[in-house]
Amino acid sequence: MTHPELSRRALLKSGSALSLAAIAGLPAAAAAQKVRTGGTLVVAADGEPRNLNPAIVASNGVFFVASKVIEPLAEMDYETGLRPLLATAWEGAPDGLSYTVRLRPNVRWHDGTPFTAGDVAFSAMEVWKPLQNLGQVVFAHLEAVETPDELTAIFRFSEPTPAQLIENAMPALTSVLPRHLYAGTDIANNPHNNSPVGTGPFRFAEHRPGEYYRLVRSSDYWNVGLPHLDEIVYRVLPDAGAKAAALETGDIHLTAFSAVPLYELERLDAIDGLTVYTTGYEGITYQLVLEINHRRPELADVRVRRAMAMAIDPAFIVDTIFLGYGATASTGPIPRVAAEFYSEDKPLVTFDPAAAEALLDEAGYPRRADGTRFTLRLRPAPWFEQTRATGDYVRQALQAVGIRVEIVTADSAGHTTAVYTDHDFDIAIGSPVYRNDPAISTTILFQGGLPAGVPFSNQYGYDEPAMNEVIAAAAHEIDREKRIALYAEFQRIAAEQLPIINLVEFTFTTVASDRVKGVSSNPRWATSSWADVWLES
Amino acid sequence: MHTRVGRLVARRLLNAIPVILIVAVGIFVLLELAAGDAVDAYLAGTGGDAAFAERLRREWGLDRSLVVRFLAYMEAVVALDFGRSVAVSMPVLDAIGQRLPVTLLMMGSAVLLSAALGSVLGGIAALHRGRLLDGGITVVGLVLNAMPNFWLGLLFMVALVVKLEWFPPFGVASLTPPPGFLARALDVAWHLVLPVLTLALTYMALYLRLMRGAMIETAASDWVRAAEARGLPRGRIIRRHIARPALLPVVTMLGLQTGNLLGGSVVVETVFSVPGLGSLAYEAVHQRDLPLIAGILLAGTVLVIVVNLLVDLAYAWLDPRVADSRSGRP
Numbered sequence: 047m048t049h050p051e052l053s054r055r056a057l058l059k060s061g062s063a064l065s066l067a068a069i070a071g072l073p074a075a076a077a078a079q080k081v082r083t084g085g086t087l088v089v090a091a092d093g094e095p096r097n098l099n100p101a102i103v104a105s106n107g108v109f110f111v112a113s114k115v116i117e118p119l120a121e122m123d124y125e126t127g128l129r130p131l132l133a134t135a136w137e138g139a140p141d142g143l144s145y146t147v148r149l150r151p152n153v154r155w156h157d158g159t160p161f162t163a164g165d166v167a168f169s170a171m172e173v174w175k176p177l178q179n180l181g182q183v184v185f186a187h188l189e190a191v192e193t194p195d196e197l198t199a200i201f202r203f204s205e206p207t208p209a210q211l212i213e214n215a216m217p218a219l220t221s222v223l224p225r226h227l228y229a230g231t232d233i234a235n236n237p238h239n240n241s242p243v244g245t246g247p248f249r250f251a252e253h254r255p256g257e258y259y260r261l262v263r264s265s266d267y268w269n270v271g272l273p274h275l276d277e278i279v280y281r282v283l284p285d286a287g288a289k290a291a292a293l294e295t296g297d298i299h300l301t302a303f304s305a306v307p308l309y310e311l312e313r314l315d316a317i318d319g320l321t322v323y324t325t326g327y328e329g330i331t332y333q334l335v336l337e338i339n340h341r342r343p344e345l346a347d348v349r350v351r352r353a354m355a356m357a358i359d360p361a362f363i364v365d366t367i368f369l370g371y372g373a374t375a376s377t378g379p380i381p382r383v384a385a386e387f388y389s390e391d392k393p394l395v396t397f398d399p400a401a402a403e404a405l406l407d408e409a410g411y412p413r414r415a416d417g418t419r420f421t422l423r424l425r426p427a428p429w430f431e432q433t434r435a436t437g438d439y440v441r442q443a444l445q446a447v448g449i450r451v452e453i454v455t456a457d458s459a460g461h462t463t464a465v466y467t468d469h470d471f472d473i474a475i476g477s478p479v480y481r482n483d484p485a486i487s488t489t490i491l492f493q494g495g496l497p498a499g500v501p502f503s504n505q506y507g508y509d510e511p512a513m514n515e516v517i518a519a520a521a522h523e524i525d526r527e528k529r530i531a532l533y534a535e536f537q538r539i540a541a542e543q544l545p546i547i548n549l550v551e552f553t554f555t556t557v558a559s560d561r562v563k564g565v566s567s568n569p570r571w572a573t574s575s576w577a578d579v580w581l582e583s
Numbered sequence: 584m585h586t587r588v589g590r591l592v593a594r595r596l597l598n599a600i601p602v603i604l605i606v607a608v609g610i611f612v613l614l615e616l617a618a619g620d621a622v623d624a625y626l627a628g629t630g631g632d633a634a635f636a637e638r639l640r641r642e643w644g645l646d647r648s649l650v651v652r653f654l655a656y657m658e659a660v661v662a663l664d665f666g667r668s669v670a671v672s673m674p675v676l677d678a679i680g681q682r683l684p685v686t687l688l689m690m691g692s693a694v695l696l697s698a699a700l701g702s703v704l705g706g707i708a709a710l711h712r713g714r715l716l717d718g719g720i721t722v723v724g725l726v727l728n729a730m731p732n733f734w735l736g737l738l739f740m741v742a743l744v745v746k747l748e749w750f751p752p753f754g755v756a757s758l759t760p761p762p763g764f765l766a767r768a769l770d771v772a773w774h775l776v777l778p779v780l781t782l783a784l785t786y787m788a789l790y791l792r793l794m795r796g797a798m799i800e801t802a803a804s805d806w807v808r809a810a811e812a813r814g815l816p817r818g819r820i821i822r823r824h825i826a827r828p829a830l831l832p833v834v835t836m837l838g839l840q841t842g843n844l845l846g847g848s849v850v851v852e853t854v855f856s857v858p859g860l861g862s863l864a865y866e867a868v869h870q871r872d873l874p875l876i877a878g879i880l881l882a883g884t885v886l887v888i889v890v891n892l893l894v895d896l897a898y899a900w901l902d903p904r905v906a907d908s909r910s911g912r913p
Contacts, residue, residue, distance in 0.1 A: 088758070093866070096625070096672040105629035177638070179631030234642060240672060255671060255681050256858025257754060281856075283753055284865075287737065288856045291745050292752040429627060458627035459619030459871050468618065479630070487630065500633045501626045 084276050085581035087562065089300040090289045091280035094255065099239040100221040101173045104180050106303060106330060109218075109573035111259050111280055115156075116223070116244030119147060119166075120216040122329045122482070122569045128213055129568075131575075132161070132222055132245060138209025142524035145201040145212055153268045155224045156249040166199040167191035168225035177234055183486050184215045206522045208529055214483030217329065217570055247273035247577035256282055267577065274564075274580035286310075293320060293557055299581070300558040300565070302572040307431060308369045311555060319560050324372035326566025327553035329482050330573065331381045334363065334373075334436055335491075336547040337465065337474040340507035344420050345472065349409040351544040354473075355395040356402035357447040358440055363550050367435045371555055376548035378537045379488050381480050383551070389534035392541035402447045413448045421450040422472040428461055430477060436549065437475045466505045467498050478502050480551075484533050489517045492536070492545060508545040592892060599888050606884065607660045607877055611653060614873055620645050621669045621871040643669050656873060665878040670870035671863075675878035678863060683882060685755050686852070686859035689775055690844050693782035694837060700783065701790025702833055706826055708791070709798035720791065728788030732847050736781040736854035743777065750777050753856035778855045782847055786840060790833050797829035830901055838894035841887050 091110065097103050100112045119133035135148040153161040175185035187205040194200065201212075222245070227238050242250050245268070248261035259280040263273055281298055283289050283305075290310045292298040294317065306314060315322040336354065340346045360375035377394055380387045406412075411419040422444070426437025434455075441451040454471070456464060464470040479502075481487050487502065494509025516539065520532040556572065558565050564579040565571065622639045631639075640646040644655065659666050665675035701724075708720040727735070744752045751757070755774045760767045801807060802825050810824045849861035856862075860879060867875035 086758075094671065096670060103629050103631075107628060177635075179626075179629055179635040182632045182634055234638070254858075255673075255678070256862060257756075258758070279758060281753065281758075282858070283856045284862065285853050285856060287740065288753050288854070291740055294745050295748055295752050297752050456618065457624075457869065459621070459624035460617060461619075462623045462627045463619035467623070470618075497633050499636060500631075501623070501636075502630050 081274055081563075081580050082583055083274050083580070085583070086277040086279055087275050087300065087576075087579065087581055088279045088281060088298045089302065090283045090292065090298050090305055091259065092282075092284060092303065092305060094253070094259075094282055097239050098242055099223070099236075101169055101223045102177050102179070102234065102239065104178060104218050104221070106573055109570075110302065111261075112221075112242055112244075113246070113573050114248040114261050114278060114576050115242045115246045115250050116221045117246045117575060118217055119220040119222070120213075121574055122217045124568060128216065132166075133216070136213065136216075138212065138524070140524070142206030142208060142522070143203050145203070145207070145209060147199045147201070149197040149199065150268060151197055153245050154266055155226075155245055156243050156264055157224075157227075159224065159226055161222075161224075161245050162196045163193035163199040164196075165222055165225045167193050168229060169220075169222045170199075170201065172228070173223055173233060174219060178219065180219055180481075180486060183490075184211060184219055206524050208485075208520075208522070208524050208526075210526050210529055211483050211485050211521075215481075215486060218481055218573075219486075247575050248275075248278060251277075258282060269577060272577040273575075274578065275576070278576065290314065293559070296559070299562050300556065302554065302556045304372075304430075304554040306555070306557050308371055308555075311369070311371055311557070314557055321558055321560055321565075322371070323556040323558065323566045324553060326556060326569065326571030327372070328383045329569035330553070331383055331480045332477050332552050332554075333376060333379070333381065333480060333548055334432065334550040334552060335476045335478060336440060336549060337471075337476045338506055338508075338546055339469060339472050339474075340545070341469065342422070342472050344409075344411060345422075346507075347409050348543055349405050350411065351547065352395060353402040353405040353409070353447065354444060354449070355544055355547045356398045356405070357449075358443045358547070358549060359397040360549050361397070362443075363432075363436055363439060367432050367439065368550070368552060373550050373552040376551045377541070378548055379480075379491065379540050380484055380533065380537055381551040384480060384482070384484075387484055387530060387533045389537045391534060392538045394541070395544070399443075399447050406447060406449075417448060418445075418450040419448040421452065423454050424451045424473050424475070425454050425456070425461060425465060425471045426475040427477055428455060429458055432552070433475045433477050440473075440475065462501045466501045466503065469498070469505055469507065476502070476546075484536065485521055489520070489536065492540060493517050504545075506545060508543075510539070510543060510545070513539050513543070513545075591895065595888055595892055599884060603660070603881060603884055606880055607657065610877055610880060611656055611873065614871060614876070615649065617871070619871065621873070624869065624871045625669070656877070659874065660877055660881070663881075665874040665881075668867070668872050668875035668878075670866055670872035670875055675874050678875060679860065679878050679882050682858060682860045682863045685857060686845075686848060686861060687886075688771075689778055689782070689852075689857060689859060690841075690848055692775065692779045693786070693848075694841070694844060696779060696783035697786040698790050698833060698837055701787045702794045702826075702830065704787070705791040705794025706798055706821075706829075709795045709802070709829075710821070712795075712799055717795075721795070724788035724791040727784045728786075730785060732781055732785040733850045733854050735785060736777070736851055739777045739781060740854065750774075755857055775857075778851050778857055781851050781854070782844065785847070786844065789836060789840070793832045793836055794829060797832050798825055801825045801829050827901060831898065834894055834897050834901060838887075838891040841890040842883070845883050845886065 095107045098108055098112050100108050100116055117131045119131060120128045121131050123129035132150055133147045134150050138145045149163055155161055170191045174181045175188050187203045187207055188201060189204045190202045192200040224243050227243055228236055247264055247267045249264045251260040251262045253259045261278045263276050286307050289301050290306050311322050314320050338345050338351060344350050364373045364375060378392060382388050406419055413419055424437055424441060427433040437453055441453055444451050465474050478491055479487055490503045492513055493504055494514050496503050498505060516532055516536045520529055523529040523532055556565060561582040563582060568574050621643060622636055622645055626636060668675045668678050671678050704720050708717040711717045743749045751774055755771055757770050760770050807820060807824050810820050849864055852859045852861035864879045867879060
């Protein structure tokens with residue numbers, strides 16, 4: 047079971063009207079009176095991204111630091127869905143072939159150069175489309191960006207591109223770079239990729255490798271009066287124990303992205319002055335998934351896949367592995383928090399080991415003399431404590447219904463190669479991310495005919511015409527309601543065929559000193575600008 | 584004297600060349616045998632589509648054939664310029680240059696502290712041979728030696744950092760170091776106390792045992808009896824005639840231990856978040872960063888060679904016979 051009382055207590059304890067208001071959907075204005083300006087927020091960073099440019103590498107590790115310096119066109123918002131940042135208004139043409147963005151006036155880059163539509167056009171054509179890790183999804187058919195005036199950018203597409211998709215992609219995929227520092231250079235290796243210049247509330251001050259990043263307040267941020275903090279310092283602390291200790295001693299104020307092990311959370315939450323937050327990550331929901339190699343004849347049989355789904359109890363994973371923090375049982379590829387697309391209209395599998403055994407018998411895989419039906423090699427993704435632990439649980443759960451499981455472990459590089467390039471696995475525990483629209487990084491897990499070597503994509507040997515058709519149709523459907531209907535159909539097919547099995551949806555935890563205010567104030571909080579974060583004296 | 588030292592240095596460095604080449608080839612083969620490359624390691628953290636992966640492979644030269652990559656790699660090793668690290672995105676030599684001083688300071692302090700503590704305690708134990716003090720020192724040394732260094736580090740962390748708050752939890756310097764050279768040096772020293780103590784205590788037992796054994800042996804030697812017969816003061820006999828020759832095996836062990844200590848520092852640097860060579864090595868292996876791994880390994884090799892050279896020179900000072908034989912005098 048989840049612990050609703052825990053998050054409620056966390057909120058009450060924090061005493062922060064700001065975060066209460068944000069979650070309850072109330073105006074935050076009442077809380078604004080005692081805001082303090084100044085102070086240095088010290089947060090723990092897991093590692094040091096080799097490229098700190100979010101326009102090229104749209105990943106959490108990069109955004110965690112860089113989103114305070116470089117801004118996207120718009121940010122996710124609990125109340126309005128999308129909050130204007132560099133864009134003030136946006137609209138798609140009825141034919142889906144163009145998309146017009148009005149830009150914010152009087153914005154300057156940190157070096158004083160004015161921000162214009164030329165920067166947006168340059169970023170889109172020279173960076174997002176050709177260089178970005180996720181750019182092929184949204185910008186595949188982008189042909190040109192016209193700039194009729196300094197503050198208007200018109201995106202032209204060669205094929206209809208849904209406005210809904212562009213809007214959902216705005217927070218993560220549209221970080222704008224300064225054209226004057228990148229044009230004519232080798233963009234992928236530009237030195238500013240590691241000392242970013244942006245329009246955000248903080249400017250990049252220094253990076254001491256192995257020690258820290260330091261960001262300082264931008265004195266002429268367009269949102270006058272913000273940011274509240276003078277500085278943000280990211281201390282590089284790869285060791286989880288060190289992070290927990292530093293929170294306790296007060297040497298750091300905040301850890302994000304579940305940097306502190308789950309088993310430490312209860313203890314830390316009980317300490318006066320520290321609060322555990324499980325909100326603020328809804329826009330980057332992770333999914334714990336049982337990946338299945340359909341090249342194994344047993345696993346190509348949908349009855350076997352359904353039986354495996356019946357043999358695994360997601361509630362056990364939520365309670366025992368996630369200890370109730372920020373996880374819920376999943377019903378399919380689109381998580382419940384994505385209310386816009388989530389569909390109830392699909393067959394559900396319930397935990398029932400006895401029925402699983404019957405189904406396996408029916409599929410022609412009875413228990414043999416030694417009690418097993420067949421043997422599978424399971425590769426748990428090594429990067430989260432929870433993916434590894436889920437591997438152990440799935441092994442036990444499947445063995446209980448007569449499927450023998452051998453666990454094969456590797457490091458990150460070895461794991462991604464084995465699963466996504468060499469297809470050297472029978473089943474795997476993966477953790478794909480739902481990024482605010484099914485087309486960004488979710489349908490790729492179900493689409494057939496992808497080349498080998500693309501991590502976190504369908505390398506499962508699953509290639510189903512009906513599924514491929516729905517995915518292709520939705521990619522070009524301009525009408526919002528029709529597109530939503532197509533994704534409902536997508537969820538129905540996925541639930542019926544279970545090409546992969548979605549087990550659990552989880553978000554991360556943040557542990558913060560009660561002095562830090564404005565934590566978890568939007569659904570992408572850890573990867574947002576933190577302009578409104580402040581530190582109580 | 585200078586030419587002799589020069590010759591010794593030159594010979595040692597020449598001897599090191601085949602070692603380095605063998606190690607370099609070994610690293611390449613091992614990393615080739617492991618599934619996945621630097622791009623796979625990177626994409627595991629960031630995600631990315633086919634075009635992105637292909638572009639990175641091209642940029643990092645991983646799309647070339649095995650032979651071409653091997654030749655390019657060996658060329659870089661021979662030229663002592665390892666090119667750019669893909670994990671930290673800077674020249675390998677810069678990355679090592681940034682981290683080496685911290686590790687040198689930490690390791691150097693730990694080596695000296697462990698040898699000093701070990702010799703003194705070993706000496707005391709030898710002089711009280713068979714008595715309670717001897718037993719006590721020996722047992723404490725062995726317990727510390729048997730303890731994994733990360734565990735000792737964690738104990739220090741819990742007791743001295745979290746509970747008592749005597750020492751800082753991470754790093755080698757405060758975020759805003761105090762002004763003045765002395766104050767800054769003290770700040771660094773304060774940060775390094777626990778990592779150094781952790782390393783030194785776990786390696787101390789070795790020196791302790793060596794010193795104890797060697798002192799007991801020398802105490803029974805003819806020259807000590809002769810010195811006693813001449814009526815020399817007891818303190819002088821212990822210092823000049825027993826302890827000094829007994830230090831020889833300790834000094835030998837110093838050289839031999841440097842490599843181990845470098846390995847131990849990887850763990851201790853992680854526990855105390857020290858931005859040294861050890862944490863860089865960990866990152867390099869995790870990211871399959873061949874140039875960086877090769878660079879760090881070579882730096883380690885050179886370090887071990889240099890320390891052993893210093894050990895040889897110390898030998899000559901401690902034991903005049905060595906100097907005599909090397910200078911060619913009868």
